[in-house]
Amino acid sequence: MSFINYSSREINCKIVYYGPGLCGKTTNLQYVYRKTNPDQKGKLISLATETERTLFFDFLPLALGDIKGFKVRFHLYTVPGQVFYAASRKLILKGVDGVVFVADSQIERMEANMESLDDLKINLAEQGYDLDKLPYTVQFNKRDLPNVAPVENMNKLLNPRNIPCFEAVAVTGPGVFETLKNVAKQVLVELKKHY
């Protein structure tokens, strides 16, 4: 649910990073934060536990530039991936314009990935959204680790529709901006259809 303000000439869009616990959602936002010019970003807010696990959400506002005289802002959110924070995840999906699903590439996390993807679909459906119709990008994160599943297998399990997917190493950066750019683009294209 984007917010278009003709008075201040701004468009605000909400992008949510979803995925199982420890897959690297927060790390994605931290990398984007580190690599963005100070004048293009607000504070990175993290509501986290003492052990740095996301408790409610992370939030990063980005102002990337103008389109047709409108300032385009993206509000990036992450959900808490741990299973027992289910209620919070639902709240954060409210009003979402685009979703990034961050999958953990380690073989032993495949089941957690699939569970999280199911959880995402259910939570979206509860709010009347259909993942197949929403701007949506998949990221296979932690490609630097030795025990990763082949992309082909992950695609079969997590991306049957073959939508855009990106291999990433969120700690060092490869794939992070490619992912964001892709989902942002889809969000803007969607906006164009509606307005």
Next chain:
Amino acid sequence: MSGSDLVMYEEEFGKIDEELQRLYIQTNAKVVFLVDKNGQLIASAGETHDIDTTSLASLTAGNIAATGGIARLLGEKEFTILFHEGEKDNIHISLIGQRIILVVIFDSRSSLGLVRLRVKKVSEALTRIFNDIAAKSEREKSEGKIDESPFAEISDEDIDNLFR
């Protein structure tokens, strides 16, 4: 995408701004602002320069979302007013209609009673304005005014330029 995007027009924005300015003065508050339930700042009045309103907006919406979740667990519809008391500053958060959040930050120059009273008054006015906006946005959509929208002509290049 759901069809309920929030669109703000110049005319209504002016009215909202007027209401907020009045509330700010009448309550003797430090800052007042309006946020939509998804955490996007709509308008503000007062001493906003030393406050990070973007972060505040997102956290306020998170706060309302969390208490709304608690309310539903308890079988309540929603808690429409939240109040947090600090050592110096206090924050009064209230829901307007179903999707707008009004926030008043005040210190000892004001009082909870005064804030409550004025918030109640301005809520009615704001509800009317937001209803007008919703009606107008529906009308424009059905009249096909969307052709004139600035977004109809977004090009791939425009989008790529954002990420230079």
